[in-house]
Amino acid sequence: MSTNRKIIHIDMDAFYASIEQRDNPELRGKPIAVGHAEKRGVVATASYEARKYGVRSAMSSVKAQKLCPQLIFVPGRMEVYKQVSAQIHDIFHEYTDIIEPISLDEAFLDVTENKKGIELAVDIAREIKQRIREELHLIASAGVSYNKFLAKIASDLRKPDGLCTIHPDQAEEFIAGLPIEAFWGIGPVTAQKMHTLGIYNGTTLRNCSLDMLTRQFGKAGKIYYDFARGIDLRPVEAVRIRKSIGCEHTLEKDITLKSSVIIELYHVACELAERLKAKNFRGSTLTLKVKFYDFTQITRSISVNTQLHTLQDILPLAKQLLSGVNFEKRPIRLLGLSVSNPKEDISNTTNSNITAYIQLSLNFKD
Structure with a gap:
């Protein structure tokens, strides 16, 4: 398993809420939710002040208001969020053109051979965090590792404004103690099924055979089997094919x-x-x-x-x-x-050139 490549993944926490607070000083330090307060409304993103009360994205507005009576609802401005996302990507392009956007507020960057010739991925992550803070007045968290799976997890560990590295020689021990709920792609339903099978963390997942996991979870079983061993062969795809x-x-x-x-x-x-x-x-x-x-x-x-x-x-x-x-x-x-399932599906989900990644997770998204 190759571990000598480097990439950046972007995951922006409270993206919309952070922009609204940046652009409107009266909202700073206050619990806000981007969305609509009406009965059928849903929270798109909540500020960190609101999250202290348990307000989360995709929560109904009614429930959010019960948890935080002083919650301020702010209408979304999608065009503004798109513009800010483009500004963030402009910064990324100064380091690499191998950028895989996942959504407006999430992307991976391959910096193995970066434009500035910076040797350590963690130094690139630190520099990008600083530029985002100084130029856009927003905060970023960064996770550094040798594949997407571990990089994403690393970026979640010390939010907000975090920087965390999972080295190849630390991966096995780190994954062993990782709760199954923290694995990328495992939601509440899958986690509950795993619990019934006696799978609670990386160690118990690693003890499962490939045959057992594929029998229980289909194609995803192979992904879980690899993740438990720190393997994620997916490359950073500069052009994402709409699927x-x-x-x-x-x-x-x-x-x-x-x-x-x-x-x-x-x-x-x-x-x-x-x-x-x-x-x-x-x-x-x-x-x-x-x-x-x-x-x-x-x-x-x-x-x-x-x-x-x-x-x-x-x-x-x-x-x-x-x-x-x-x-x-x-x-x-x-x-x-x-x-x-488009007829012309040329996506490549396995590549022998495993890439080490920096995952940058900007603190703008849930």
Whole structure:
């Protein structure tokens, strides 16, 4: 396993909230949430002052206000956030052009052969943190390691304004004591399933055979098997291939009536078809997402031999997926649809050239 390469990953904590506080001095030091305060509203990002009360992204606005009665809601300004993200990327490009954007507020950078000839990845991370602070008046955390998995974890360890390195000779011991919930890509549902299998941390995960993990978790089992051993072969991809397009609607009120659900599903399918046309995207898998009144959610997928791109392609399959969902006693809060698995999928998920990474995690995102 090669551990001699270096990369930077960006993960911006409280991104929107930090920008709002930067641009409006009256909001500094106060608990704020970017989003809308109405009954059906959802928190996009919460400031650190609000997080002390338990306010988190994706939380309903009603719950957030109960946790923090003095919470200030601020409407989002997406165009501004895009502009700031571009400014951050301009800084990155002074060190490397191998940048893999994950979203507006997250990216990996390969600095193995960086433009400034800086030998140590940690020095690049420190320099970028300082420039972001001085030029954009925002705070960044950085994690340094030899692959994406460990770099991302490292960046989360000392937020905000942190800098953490996981060296190759420390990785095995570090992973052994890592709670399974902290592993990248393992959410609450998967973690609970692992608990029932006696898997609680890196050590117990490492004791599982590849056969057992793939039997229990499918293709993801191989990823978990590798992660437990500090292996992450994914390269930093300078050009990300779009792999899916989707949309979702939060309903004005929770619904259980089948005719109402079908109407809402139709509207989501129409919007999805428009997005597919605008992006000239086609895929062979349709996924339905349903979030219930209690914020629990499920997904259902179906793959076909044809390429999905019109309403006529999507709606019948969406209804078929919905027919397998029992919502008579579980009111629906949100419906979503997405198309994935494009015909021309040239993404490369395994590469023998493992890259050591710096993950820079700017303190702007949840």
